[in-house]
Amino acid sequence: MLFSVLFGCSSGNNGKMFQKISGIWEKGQGVEMERIKLTGFGENQTTRQQAARGRGEKAPFGSPSFKEANTLTLDVTFMFDSPEGTSIHRKDVEEIRPRALEANRMLEEGKGDICDGGIPMTGWKDLPEKLDKKHLEEIIAAARTLGSEIDAFVSLGIGGSYLGLEATFRALTHTYFNQLSREERGGAPEMYFLGQNMDPDYFRDTLDMLKGKRIAINVISKSGTTTETAIAFRIMQQLLEEHLGKEADRFILVTTDRQKGVLRKLAEKKGYRTFVVPDDIGGRFSVLSDVGLVGLAMANIDIGEFAEGFRNMRLAAMRKEFWENPALVHAGLRYTAWAKGKKIEVVATNAFPLYPVARWMEQLFPESEGHRGQGLWVSPSLYSEKLHANGQMVQQGERNIIETLLFLKEHDNRVRIPQDREDSDGLNFLADRGLDMNYVNAKVVEGPAYAHYLGGVPNMTLEIPRRNAYNIGQLYYMMERSVAISGYLLGHNPFIQPGVESYKTAIFALIGKPGYEDKAKKMEESTVKLERIRIRA
Numbered sequence: 076m077l078f079s080v081l082f083g084c085s086s087g088n089n090g091k092m093f094q095k096i097s098g099i100w101e102k103g104q105g106v107e108m109e110r111i112k113l114t115g116f117g118e119n120q121t122t123r124q125q126a127a128r129g130r131g132e133k134a135p136f137g138s139p140s141f142k143e144a145n146t147l148t149l150d151v152t153f154m155f156d157s158p159e160g161t162s163i164h165r166k167d168v169e170e171i172r173p174r175a176l177e178a179n180r181m182l183e184e185g186k187g188d189i190c191d192g193g194i195p196m197t198g199w200k201d202l203p204e205k206l207d208k209k210h211l212e213e214i215i216a217a218a219r220t221l222g223s224e225i226d227a228f229v230s231l232g233i234g235g236s237y238l239g240l241e242a243t244f245r246a247l248t249h250t251y252f253n254q255l256s257r258e259e260r261g262g263a264p265e266m267y268f269l270g271q272n273m274d275p276d277y278f279r280d281t282l283d284m285l286k287g288k289r290i291a292i293n294v295i296s297k298s299g300t301t302t303e304t305a306i307a308f309r310i311m312q313q314l315l316e317e318h319l320g321k322e323a324d325r326f327i328l329v330t331t332d333r334q335k336g337v338l339r340k341l342a343e344k345k346g347y348r349t350f351v352v353p354d355d356i357g358g359r360f361s362v363l364s365d366v367g368l369v370g371l372a373m374a375n376i377d378i379g380e381f382a383e384g385f386r387n388m389r390l391a392a393m394r395k396e397f398w399e400n401p402a403l404v405h406a407g408l409r410y411t412a413w414a415k416g417k418k419i420e421v422v423a424t425n426a427f428p429l430y431p432v433a434r435w436m437e438q439l440f441p442e443s444e445g446h447r448g449q450g451l452w453v454s455p456s457l458y459s460e461k462l463h464a465n466g467q468m469v470q471q472g473e474r475n476i477i478e479t480l481l482f483l484k485e486h487d488n489r490v491r492i493p494q495d496r497e498d499s500d501g502l503n504f505l506a507d508r509g510l511d512m513n514y515v516n517a518k519v520v521e522g523p524a525y526a527h528y529l530g531g532v533p534n535m536t537l538e539i540p541r542r543n544a545y546n547i548g549q550l551y552y553m554m555e556r557s558v559a560i561s562g563y564l565l566g567h568n569p570f571i572q573p574g575v576e577s578y579k580t581a582i583f584a585l586i587g588k589p590g591y592e593d594k595a596k597k598m599e600e601s602t603v604k605l606e607r608i609r610i611r612a
């Protein structure tokens with residue numbers, strides 16, 4: 076049988092509307108393809124590190140030389156005096172400098188508008204110092220024991236009860252983690268995430284991946300009532316119970332408030348193993364608490380190294396000299412840009428595994444800053460991909476954008492660019508000079524940083540030496556501190572999220588949850604008054 080393809084409007088077809096292509100795929104002409112070999116690529120270093128972590132090997136994260144080699148640097152050169160649009164000048168920042176320093180002092184002293192329900196929500200600030208080593212060991216031991224009995228671990232949660240964990244996991248593991256062998260994963264089970272959306276197809280597809288496997292679930296919810304998480308939990312809990320009966324209880328972990336809430340009550344009744352979302356830490360600031368640590372330990376991430384990163388950045392973020400404090404400078408520049416009319420912050424990275432970290436920032440900043448008509452909209456981006464999409468807008472659209480670039484300097488692997496006999500793409504010069512994909516990928520940040528600056532997009536680059544738990548921990552603490560300072564500068568409490576709470580209540584009313592009848596009625600009355608405008612094709 077002939078395999079043929081018809082192309083319409085192909086160029087250079089001498090006016091013929093269609094051209095028939097045939098031949099190379101004619102049945103019987105080909106030989107069975109040999110399986111591809113990765114000759115010349117060596118061992119994948121991410122996989123090697125996963126396997127090493129599985130054997131209990133640790134990075135020397137306490138040593139001065141490790142710390143020196145893993146110093147994050149914030150380069151703010153291109154934030155100032157851009158030739159197009161409204162520029163930001165050093166003097167603008169100097170003007171707000173005293174306020175930023177005062178904000179840092181108030182944060183340190185636990186002063187200002189920082190409470191939620193009467194509780195000061197700054198428990199995250201000193202958590203790196205307070206974190207109990209014994210508790211970390213307990214988490215690791217629990218993860219080891221449970222992990223050895225299961226094939227897959229499913230984390231259920233949304234917002235701050237989800238993103239920090241997934242972002243850190245993705246940042247530090249192989250892109251196709253679940254498709255690797257258990258040995259390549261360093262002995263860790265497969266990792267899945269549910270409850271962060273209500274898409275039945277995503278849910279069902281994930282169930283397919285879990286079919287026939289031994290699984291454990293960890294439901295993470297501070298309130299215990301968030302609809303998406305609760306529905307995901309109900310389904311997974313029942314699946315486990317139907318399958319295992321009472322034995323299921325051993326495979327259900329609950330991470331929730333220490334004392335109150337429906338999940339706490341249920342866990343006590345059933346005897347589920349519990350972990351705590353601290354009272355004084357909001358979801359988006361909770362990745363260094365049990366919320367993030369349990370899942371990370373399950374994936375064999377070194378949570379001690381992760382905590383050390385937080386500790387190190389805490390010291391830098393406590394510095395009293397503005398220009399020596401990366402968190403203060405980041406906050407001060409973002410605030411200045413916003414006050415001068417910038418409305419969007421593109422957070423872009425050249426590292427695929429750091430894109431979820433940019434998404435974590437998309438949650439941390441807007442959920443904290445979006446009050447009283449204020450705040451920067453954060454747009455997470457992966458470069459090069461997005462340079463071929465909203466890159467046009469960044470370069471030449473409305474000049475209301477700033478950019479924070481998360482620049483990964485050293486990737487785990489090097490990918491060489493080969494010589495090509497034809498050189499039809501004209502890229503042999505790269506191979507001639509021994510330049511690899513890593514070299515080009517660095518230019519994917521350096522090039523746009525300069526071009527965007529010239530085009531009127533002030534930008535700063537956070538240089539991350541390599542991806543490891545220590546550096547991701549540093550980055551998180553810097554950003555948590557930055558957004559807290561931003562709250563003081565904007566003049567509102569960044570630790571509450573009344574807007575998110577109102578959507579949660581609206582969902583309760585819309586799905587007919589008992590107790591929300593009045594709210595549902597009011598919503599219905601107000602929408603009934605609206606003239607429906609619907610265009611059918």
Ligand code: PA5
Binds near residue numbers: 233236295299304359
């Ligand atoms: O940062 C936050 O507070 C939110 O993003 C919450 O983490 C999110 O809404 C989930 O809430 P809960 O943990 O109560 O289910």
